[in-house]
Amino acid sequence: DQNLRLLVVEDNAMNQKLAVAVLNRMGYESVVAENGEQALDLLTRHAFDAVLMDIQMPVMDGYETTRRIRKDLRSNVPIVAMTAHALVGERDKCLSVGMNDFVAKPFQFDELRRVLRKHLGMAAGALPTEGPVAPVPKATAFSLDYLRSITGDDPESIAELLDAFLAQTPGQLTALRQALAAADKPALGKAAHAMKASVQMLGLQTATALLVQIQRDSARDDTDAGQLTSLVGEVSEKIEQELPGIREAWQE
DSSP states (O other): OTTOEEEEEOOOHHHHHHHHHHHHHHTOEEEEESSHHHHHHHHHHSOOSEEEEESSOSSSOHHHHHHHHHHTSOOOOOEEEEESOOOTTHHHHHHHTTOOEEEESSOOHHHHHHHHHHHTTOOGGGSOOOOSOOOOOOTTSOOOHHHHHHHTSOHHHHHHHHHHHHHHHHHHHHHHHHHHHTTOHHHHHHHHHHHHHHHHHTTOHHHHHHHHHHHHHHTOTTOOHHHHHHHHHHHHHHHHTTHHHHHHHHHO
8 A cells, every 4th residue: 555645635624634644544645635726736747546536625626627637637547536415416426527436524434445445456355444433422512433433543633633623613603604694595505515524523413414404405495594594503502512622622
């Protein structure tokens, strides 16, 4: 596995840090591009063994970036989609634009390794399995189980991921409220989508379910504005009441 270099195309700071930490644990080097344009520039100038591609990004999304890699760069580099979308047809769309495979965020260590090894031409069974998936955390409070499991219980990686969560979450909650205040349903859906993976990584199940509901309801024409107001208020409260405890865990 050594000396293989992967390009991570992802705009969310916490997801970037998670991907880098996990790839490092697998023995891969990685380089981060924050959007599709940066990715195309890096792929023009450097050789990579595979690409992990987020779908929803500003500047240029994962679909368009993949089309350009295949058409303009004429590159056959393996591209694996990373998405928090669990929509029907998502996988087919990823494959139709030229991606090779798909992992759902937040990804599981074994699943990501299996997919990468498949496309890097390695035997999937060559490394020992990681053991059972972390138990499902309580719905009432945050849990570090997923972060411990995915990073191999590396304190430095966990601290970096918590730092990223604490840095980005207040701004994301503000974006959610601003979209609601502006009655901008597409922006509200995007804001909920942007938060979902990181909130799920910290085991905040109720908040994750509320964000999924906001995403669904904001995509519908007949959703009552009062319902969205109630959902945004509830998810904000759920997340904000966990922040002091998360900050405490980070300081430890």
